[in-house]
Amino acid sequence: MIKITATARFYCLLSVGWAMGASLAVAQPTPTPGTPISLNDLSAFKPATANWRIVGSVRADLNKPNTLITGKGTDVLANIPQSNTPPSEKDAQKYNLFTNLQHGDIDLELDYMIAAKSNSGVYLQGRYEVQLFDSWDVRSPRAIDNGSIYERWDPKRPEGQNGYEGHPARQNASRAPGLWQHLKISFQAPRFNANGQKTENARMIRVELNGVVIHEDVELTGPTRAAAFDDEKPLGPIMLQGDHGAVAFRDIRYVAYDKPRPELVNLKYSVYKGKFEKEPEYDRTAPESEGPTQVLSASVTRIPNEFLIRYTGTLRVSEPGEYRLNLGASGGGGMLKINNQTILGPGRSNGRGQATLPKGDLPFELLYSKFVDWARPALGLAIAGPGIREFVISDANGGTGEEVDPIIVDAPTNTILRSFMDMPGEKNTQGRTLRVVHAVSVGSPDGVHYTYDLDKGALIQVWRGSFLDATPMWHDRGDGSSRPMGMVQRMGAPVLFLAKLASPQANWTADTTGSGYRPKGYVLDNEDRPTFRYQSYGASVDDKIRVLSEGKGIQREVTLTNPAGDLYARLISGTSISPIENGMYLVDGQQYVRLDDLNGAKPTVRDANGRQELIVPVKGKVVYSILF
CATH class of the missing domain: 2.60.120.260 (Galactose-binding domain-like)
Structure with a gap:
């Protein structure tokens, strides 16, 4: 792996050899939709304590630790602790939930929502834990953080050394508490001979959190701490931890691998x-x-x-x-x-x-x-x-061919890189993946980054974790594009942030025609953070985006000089935008929008082309935050 720092990236000459491989993508399985575990009731599980229930909806309040608010219905499994005091380690197991399913090798895929300051876990075979935790404000994950493989525990070891063999997630790919997160696990069960002796340890072949690979081929020498069983077996249940904190699950699916190979x-x-x-x-x-x-x-x-x-x-x-x-x-x-x-x-x-x-x-x-x-x-x-x-089924060493050494751009300081940026899920007029050709990606040492479209004055994506993979841009002749490396929250196809509307229900401007939009680049503050500048509808615009404290998201402050009348700002779009407590909005269960200073203006959630948009009339300044 080649790492490019903020200083070196502008001046290095890269000499990367041409590689042609067999392109055999094996030994990196990813779970595919399989058999669902029914959440119409609790019949798919062993008898459960009262903390487990089937509900129809769930959400969290960021200011209330270990609390989930549920609504009636089905399809969501919720753990609502009956007390704010965690049970003793001796009594903890009775609050956990076990599937009737007994599994060996398995791919498991699910959505989960963790409450603020809450703690839970998914145990494969009831023995090997992938941690679920509110790690929203964590920069460098530890073995106790979200997505990590929890440590083993030996009370006979010296004090301070009881925990061992924990495996922290490669990077923090977590979402904020109260947002749905997506977990994929490819697990290989331990192997045993005919006499019941273990011949091979269990493995986490691959774990993805919110689309980011956080573990690959991790060997597990034995059960992790707080496992339901101290021994190891070819089969075991999925266990969901219920003794620590509030958590909810939905869309649990699995693919079992229990048939003989050709x-x-x-x-x-x-x-x-x-x-x-x-x-x-x-x-x-x-x-x-x-x-x-x-x-x-x-x-x-x-x-x-x-x-x-x-x-x-x-x-x-x-x-x-x-x-x-x-x-x-x-x-x-x-x-x-x-x-x-x-x-x-x-x-x-x-x-x-x-x-x-x-x-x-x-x-x-x-x-x-x-x-x-x-x-x-x-x-x-x-x-x-x-x-x-x-x-x-072939020679394991013969199928990979030559591999390209990735070219990674870190952000140990505030870092700026211009490149093309592809927008997965968005199409251009030719039906191909939309490419933003004047994209500026801004990295932060706090581990929260964003990409800005100079052609539209639009924020197009934010992400948490590592910064950029520049391999597509700098390997060989390159195609000019880079890719975000962390947990990405995309904002959809870029549109002008500002538009002049006859009414709050009028169509948003499709392009820059008639807007007088003219980009003016950006200026850096004393910490090398950019403020973007442009002209639009006769106004001069300063667009300042900064990372929030503890890396919880970004705050955007847009200031206009001489704004025109009937000017609106489009803050966010989504399938569903719902107002919640404390002047915040929940967007698609994937991000929060907090309105910090609208200069007295009143926001509107409106329907537009089958989606919803949050817009606000502009009176000189708009300040809002995206928490994700």
Whole structure:
């Protein structure tokens, strides 16, 4: 990984070698929507104490610790503590909730909401905890913080050393209390032999919090602290911790991996020397070498370039159903046939395909033609199927090819980087992902960052965690774009912040036509924080965005000189904007908007094109905060 600091990024010359890999994305499974756990009632769980209930809605008050406010209905599981005093460690287990489901290898995906200052956890097999915690104001996570894998505990160790083997989240990807957060866990259960002896430790293969990878391939030597069981087993329930604080869950889904993997048997290879851009006539072409083998690999030949390897054999399938296959053939092309069906290729260097496979021994054929002289030979094949997590069925070292060393921009001080910025989920007029071409990203040592669109005077995204991945911009020739690395809150397609409206219900200005919009760049304060300047509708505008204390969000102060009449500011848009306590608004359950100083103006929530917008008439100054 290459890290670019605030000072060095403007002056370094990057010499990054061209890399061409087999592009085989395996060993990094991400949960997919699977079997839902019903939240119509508590029947999916073991008998529960009164702190657990099914509700229809839930929200939190930022100023009331350990408190959730619920409404009647179904589809949300809430833990509402019956006392503000946590139970003793001896009594704690009875307040936890266990699924009837007993699982081994599993992908688990859910939404959760944590109350202010609250604490909970998700235990895989009732033994291995991913921590849920109000870590809103944390910059560098510890093992007790949100998304971390909690530590193990040994009371016999010396005082102060009882906790061990905790794994902090890579970065703080948390949302504010009272906002819905999304957790994905790919878990591998411990392995045991026929005598019940453990042969392999459990693993958190991958954990994502709010779209950010915070753990990869973490080995778990035993149960974490406060587990329901001290031993380890092939199966166990999901446990939701209920003895510490208020928390709610919804949309709990899982994919269980409990079926036997397909096997390659009777595998043979033949190597043909030469440049093959199409399949040869085998009865007329003598192989350079041939023989039996145990594994698919490019290393069966030492020819560096211009060769073809043909593998034939049998794929033994125990579980019939739909299978997904991922082929990587670096520096050339490949073709895959199973059961006399062409699944991938011919001639593709990498790709994914799928096939419905019956149970039994199926004919298998794979071709790898290497003809690009500057690429390293690499061949990889991965398979996933019903009840089978994607796994590498080839040489594990042969499928990745060359990898690009990421170019990461940190923000140890206030940092500014101009680049293109893509907006996932937003489309341009050609139906492609919208790209903001005059984007300015501003990083903060507090771990809260934002991107500003100079073409619209618009705040387009804010995020918490690490700053920018500049690999797409600076690797090789680059495409000019960078990517935020933390938990991102996007503001939708950028529009002008200011518009002149005949009434509060008039359509918002679609572009800059008639607005007199002219960007004037930005000026830096003594801490290198920018204030953006532009002209719009005859007014001179200063747009100052600053990080709130403890990194809880950003505050935006927009000041106008000589504002025109009937001028409005569009503060936020969303599917749902609801007023809550303390002059705040909740937007889509994903962010809060706090109105700090509107200079006496009254805000309006209005419907617009199937969405809602929060707008306010401008009287010289607008100050508001986004907490997320």
